[in-house]
Amino acid sequence: MIPAFQRLTKAIHRHLGDSDGLLRGAAPAHRMVVDRDVQLVDREGNVYVAEVTVWINNADAPVPGDAVTLDGLAYKLDTRVDDDGYSTRFVAVRTS
Numbered sequence: 001m002i003p004a005f006q007r008l009t010k011a012i013h014r015h016l017g018d019s020d021g022l023l024r025g026a027a028p029a030h031r032m033v034v035d036r037d038v039q040l041v042d043r044e045g046n047v048y049v050a051e052v053t054v055w056i057n058n059a060d061a062p063v064p065g066d067a068v069t070l071d072g073l074a075y076k077l078d079t080r081v082d083d084d085g086y087s088t089r090f091v092a093v094r095t096s
Contacts (some may be wrong), residue, residue, distance in 0.1 A: 022069040023060055030057035033087075034070055040081060040091075052092040053081060062088055067095075 021032040033055035041047050052075060056062040068075045075092035082089040 020071065021054075023056065023062065024066055025069075028056065028060040030060055032056050032068070032070075050081075050091045051094070053089055054092050055087050055089045057087050058083075058085070062090065064090065068092055 021028070021034065023032070035053045035055075036051065038050045038053045039047060040050055040053075052070065054068060054070070054075075054077070056077075062077060064077050064080060066077045068077060070092070073094060074096040076095050077090040078093045079091040080088060081091060
């Protein structure tokens with residue numbers, strides 16, 4: 001069953017992903033899914049809006065602090081928000 005979920009994650013990222021995104025200065029093996037102006041809830045129940053969040057396939061081994069380029073702008077992966085075992089969602093913070 002796990003390979004089926006891996007294929008599903010790849011298909012979603014391929015269909016919805018941003019083909020122009022760079023991870024650590026190079027094109028990742030899988031497309032990243034970028035969401036803008038996302039409402040999130042922290043552990044204490046406080047609601048906040050993240051300007052940019054990025055879903056990255058776990059096969060690309062994303063970690064907080066990695067450099068990401070989206071639409072020609074530099075970002076840094078900051079807080080890990082979600083991890084479904086196949087892809088990880090990070091809040092991306094603009095660095096330039």
